[in-house]
Amino acid sequence: MSNLDEYRPPETYITEWPDSATYDAAIIGAGPNGLITAAYLARAGLKVCVLERRYEIGGGLATEEILFPGHYSNPHAIYHMMVDYMPPLKDLGLDKHGLMFIQPNAQTAGVFSDGTSLLLCRMLEDTKDSIAKFSEKDSATFGRVMRTWRRIVEELVAPATYLPPVAPIDLIEAMERTETGQALLDVTEQSPVEVITDLFEHPKVQMLLLYATCMWGLDPEETGLGFMIPLLVDRTMNKAMCYGGSHRLAAALAREVVQNGGSVLDTAEVTKVRLADGHVVGIEMEDGRTIDAGVVLSSLDPHSTFLDLVGEEHLDTNLAQSVRNWEWEKWSFCTTHAVLGSKPHYAVDDPWVDEAFMTVVGFDDPDSLLSYWSGVRSGHLGDRVGGHATCETLYDPTLSKVPGHEVAFLQIHAPFDLDGGGWDARSAEVEGLILEQWRRAVPDLDVVMTHTETPLDIVRRLPNMRRGSIKHGDYNPLQMGTFRPNEECSSSRTPIEGLYVCGASTYPGGLIIGGPGYIAANAVADDMGLDKWWSTPDYIARYQAAYMEEPASA
Template sequence: IAPATYVPPVPFPLQAAKLEMTEIGREINALAEKTPEDVVNELFENDQVRALMLYVCCHWGLDYDQAGVGYLIPLYLDRATNYRLVAGGSHRVSSALLKSIFENKGQIRTSAQIKKIMVENGTAKGIELEDGTRITAGKAVVSTIDTHQTFLKYVGEDKLDRDFVDMIKIWQWEKWSLGHLHLALEEAPNFKAAASDSEINKAFIYLLGYESLESLKNHWEAMRTGELPETAGCNCCFPSIHDPYQAPPGRTSGLISQMAPFNLKKGGSERWLNRHFREEWAEKRRATLEKYAPNMTRDKVLWTYITTPADIENKFANMVQGSYKQGAYHPLQMGFLRPNQDCSQNRTPIKNLYLGGSSVYPGGCVIWGPGYLCANAVAEDFGIKKWWPEPEIVTAARRKELV
């Protein structure tokens, strides 16, 4: 499954037929039609373990009762046991990318708002900025923003086929986003459970507040109607325990994250911008942490920073409704249909316009697949020699005829 992330998608019938040729492929096909809840109930017996595993399967965007995307479940279970931490903080990733662009004689323009993608006779010619500046494309225009903005806002419906426009308009966003509480703490949390196993205090990710499978499902059901239960659980981590660079000596950095609806039943998305509501939400998350780690009292919190689904949309223009994958993981928005059959291989109906963001196959969550595949497509179309190698996992999978 992971190697397929870096291989162009093929139509579902062909993909299913290819998978049927191997034993592991047949297992993946069988999983595809099961819901995450089905799989978790089949594999595990303990109710709390089931809740943990269902959370792991669905936290990044799967509906617990939705069939058709079950093939992603093994991948998510694997990721949960192979978490990674960026030394020095996640901003180091963007800094590394920035450095690579400059080293390859690229430019980055900040605070530059795009007005439109210039299209002539069905071909992308460049972009025009809001200040009137025009940047002509030497070869191609590559967009990593969502399809709504790329095509409806910047290309324009008048330059697109009506059926294609309709496909773009029915795109579904995620049903939930994330709320975050960043913490500067006087000391590291000491969890009750660590009394029997001190290693628990050194865990990377904690899941708190879900004592049963039903309590987790209730959280998801509430989000579907724009509600956020008082007792909803959350996950948390304390990066400086594993990377001392991220906090002064003796202090601890922390992050609490909770799945939350963008449009709240009471007050809509605007309610997330209400200071009192935000602080009340954050205090409930801290209280949940204190329930499991009693030393995490209010006086141990030196500083907080809150981000809500509405903040995510306001800060990042292409994260519509707090979207963190540029679109829901729905059977009709995955594989060869992400975002649709005309664009899933990075090329678009507009010549020399390419897609390389999370709205295109294989999807989002910092997996690099869309960008890698887009770079390959551009290089192949323009006869550019690739200076990057194929990922080793893809080469190994090819030898076994798995991709």
């Protein structure tokens, strides 16, 4: 039958959803940040509507049967690094929706070609023991450095993640007040390579710490973002996995929205932010339906929000220019997901490596890692790849419904523009390279079936992750702090009245940290004079008292 028209449903087929509706706030994108913002505002009494382009909510919080029915993979986020701090988890009481996180002790392993291995654990002493296999000096240094870096995370970086950004000059002045602040300033102007290789002497220790520091997109050789190093090293030993799959977090947040009178709409692509006299009045969807709302929050990247949905004609020159100058990320991810016939067993000296949440394979020293990343940045993969592997069913057997089957993946850093013909032409070949590398580390890897997701697939699923940008935009000194996404919008308010930004391209940035969504909810609540039903967590209040308030004059 060639004429499909007669099978099309009538225009009004979604009878429960009218052509137009009125809400207090419309939130574009049901990823973690959009849902967090919506959940706070719904409980504060706003009538909110979350609009999601895909058939399913979650954005980066996806858990899907991409391999075969009964095998659940997390195609995007799996490592939840801020569960110890994220205010929404406690404020919203998400455990009542069955949300649980697992934080294994064996966190990040490195396995090397000579059969040795290194294991970073939640327990500092376990990590020190593992490092001592290579260098007693590095082990002692790690213990000493982590005592300071944990304080930096707890006192400074974690609380700052959930407060609006502060101008660099004010931040420096505040940091200079305390010893911990000064310690943070000391690393800030150094590159990851400088910090790690100055502190540690053994190449394997250097490699694994460098991997942990830069795997999320920090340039190993760039200065200016060194303040993130303590956080990234500390968090590589404190990652958590969402029991039942990352999507459970999205589902719990969506339930909060709905239980508080809000709506969450899937298959609802927003194509326009509607304005009248320079003020937001609502949104329009791809099928022509509209929502009237005096407040619109976008969790999309700057191009989508400002150029596609608002339109350049409504932007002042500075804003338009800064959006045009936005830089996508230096690399993306290519992931081979696999069903395995047994749990992976790494051929190394330490049996605990098999228990690691994440295992780095393919690099023995910083030089091999840096040269791989440099190739990736020029579009090249070479004939040996390396990356990090996780067996998802190791800690969450519910992800496989087929007895004896394990669900796992190996993920590599990969260019968006792959040389030699691009991703569609080369994905099978790259999958071969990934499996080859995995087998070097796990000689009896029992692969039952595979599915490889390339950077191009990331964009096909989530077009707002342009050029495979998993954080909606690069981490570099001109795109962080008050510059994320630009000086006018980093506190989530924008020059367009009623329009807010709340996604990964807004301060503090990407990954499942919840910062942009939480800060945006606070901004809207303040601007609308809503009763904030939530209170400031103690660790944030301590930071505000120590660093944000004017010191008492003598």
